[in-house]
Amino acid sequence: MEFRDKQAIYLQIAEYVSEQVLLGRWNAGDRIPSVRELAAELEVNPNTVMRTYEFLSQQGVIANKRGIGYFPADDATDKIRSFRREQFLANDLPIFFKNLTLLGIDLREIEQRYEQFAAMQSTPQTPVQP
Incomplete structure (x- = not known):
């Protein structure tokens, strides 16, 4: 994963986790990678992933089943879409409109x-043959 400078790493990891849920790679009832597994995969400190998981738990996107691990909430997809939609409409869309106007x-x-x-x-998509 390539991290950007302008956003906290734990929030970028939260976007990654959310994207996995939206893409259907991690479904409700499926255990998501442990803190240590995801930290190793993304090559970050486990404390950073723990902060991500705590953030997503507070948002109601994932839930911790003690002794078993973390799982996407039943309504995780709806919560993620709602949150991302509001973020897009408030932050990205005005910039998009500005660029449309500036570029004609x-x-x-x-x-x-x-x-x-x-x-x-x-x-x-069909693979390209060499």
């Missing part, structure tokens, strides 16, 4: 490119 990009062009992107996401 029309919303119709954005719509066309989004449709192309969505079509690429829905079609299976």
